[in-house]
Amino acid sequence: MIEIEVKVKADHPKAHHVLKKIGAVKLGVENQSDVYFAAPHRDFAKTDEALRIRSLNNQAVLTYKGPKLDGISKTREEFETPVDEETTIQILHALGFSEAGVVRKKREVFRSGEITVCLDIVEGLGEFLEVEIVADSEKELEASRAKLFELLKQFGAEEKDSIRISYLEMVLEKNRG
Amino acid sequence: MIEIEVKVKADHPKAHHVLKKIGAVKLGVENQSDVYFAAPHRDFAKTDEALRIRSLNNQAVLTYKGPKLDGISKTREEFETPVDEETTIQILHALGFSEAGVVRKKREVFRSGEITVCLDIVEGLGEFLEVEIVADSEKELEASRAKLFELLKQFGAEEKDSIRISYLEMVLEKNRG
Numbered sequence: 001m002i003e004i005e006v007k008v009k010a011d012h013p014k015a016h017h018v019l020k021k022i023g024a025v026k027l028g029v030e031n032q033s034d035v036y037f038a039a040p041h042r043d044f045a046k047t048d049e050a051l052r053i054r055s056l057n058n059q060a061v062l063t064y065k066g067p068k069l070d071g072i073s074k075t076r077e078e079f080e081t082p083v084d085e086e087t088t089i090q091i092l093h094a095l096g097f098s099e100a101g102v103v104r105k106k107r108e109v110f111r112s113g114e115i116t117v118c119l120d121i122v123e124g125l126g127e128f129l130e131v132e133i134v135a136d137s138e139k140e141l142e143a144s145r146a147k148l149f150e151l152l153k154q155f156g157a158e159e160k161d162s163i164r165i166s167y168l169e170m171v172l173e174k175n176r177g
Numbered sequence: 178m179i180e181i182e183v184k185v186k187a188d189h190p191k192a193h194h195v196l197k198k199i200g201a202v203k204l205g206v207e208n209q210s211d212v213y214f215a216a217p218h219r220d221f222a223k224t225d226e227a228l229r230i231r232s233l234n235n236q237a238v239l240t241y242k243g244p245k246l247d248g249i250s251k252t253r254e255e256f257e258t259p260v261d262e263e264t265t266i267q268i269l270h271a272l273g274f275s276e277a278g279v280v281r282k283k284r285e286v287f288r289s290g291e292i293t294v295c296l297d298i299v300e301g302l303g304e305f306l307e308v309e310i311v312a313d314s315e316k317e318l319e320a321s322r323a324k325l326f327e328l329l330k331q332f333g334a335e336e337k338d339s340i341r342i343s344y345l346e347m348v349l350e351k352n353r354g
Contacts, residue, residue: 041218081261090256
């Protein structure tokens with residue numbers, strides 16, 4: 001499974017207006033707390049990988065994200081499994097992984113055709129818009145990315161607005177600054 | 178949670194007879210398939226750790242076992258979480274973990290007081306008996322171990338019969354030989 005996503009800064013009241021206009025369906029609201037882990041044997045910041053436990057309404061999911069596959073979108077391989085949060089943290093610690101940072105956000109999720117649209121309010125960072133398509137293979141990458149930018153136009157965003165760094169990187173950068 | 182266990186070679190027909198005599202309750206039979214992983218950053222054979230996915234009736238559990246805490250029993254720290262088997266294997270591979278070996282066994286589980294008794298038939302290795310107590314802390318270790326060896330006497334086994342190497346080590350040793 002390949003997740004093709006593009007993230008941009010967005011004014012949420014305006015974005016809500018556009019979503020209504022294009023007939024997007026609201027799927028729900030989630031309060032997500034993401035704990036990111038650093039590996040003992042390689043630097044995920046350099047390899048462009050991520051290992052995360054997301055907790056959400058008493059449910060936790062362990063997610064691995066591989067390096068980005070291209071320069072414009074945030075396309076990458078992604079694997080995830082439901083887990084028990086507490087024991088999974090214990091397992092990761094025992095294996096030498098350590099907590100690298102935490103990202104907390106409120107995410108409103110919408111659906112427009114095959115595209116998932118997320119309006120994220122990220123603690124300490126502000127408002128964002130993320131559009132995503134899930135594809136079976138890399139072959140569909142170009143076509144999917146074109147669809148995402150086509151939709152983003154409606155929100156007044158274009159390719160140059162694409163933010164390639166992750167919320168975690170933004171949080172860590174802010175903490176350093 | 179600390180798992181205190183002792184494993185010995187056993188003749189199962191004889192063991193069944195003893196279990197009946199002491200009034201042990203049969204809890205069930207499981208066909209377990211265990212895939213063990215090797216870490217990219219340390220040698221689990223040397224650190225005496227184990228990372229395993231056990232699958233059992235379409236359910237999978239990821240388990241980390243820490244180094245043994247003493248010389249006689251197989252006491253060690255253990256953390257486990259239910260997972261999705263396929264994606265967890267993908268996550269572990271992506272992180273650089275590789276499959277070290279597979280142990281398949283049929284396990285009959287009995288309960289005698291606070292002790293769990295397992296009769297294992299391990300593919301390629303034969304018949305074993307494992308007794309186990311789960312304790313909250315290391316303080317109870319001595320007392321728990323004494324209880325296990327007290328019970329093992331009934332099966333004609335004593336401390337010197339305790340097998341400290343794991344089924345995985347036995348399987349790997351056999352494959353080498």
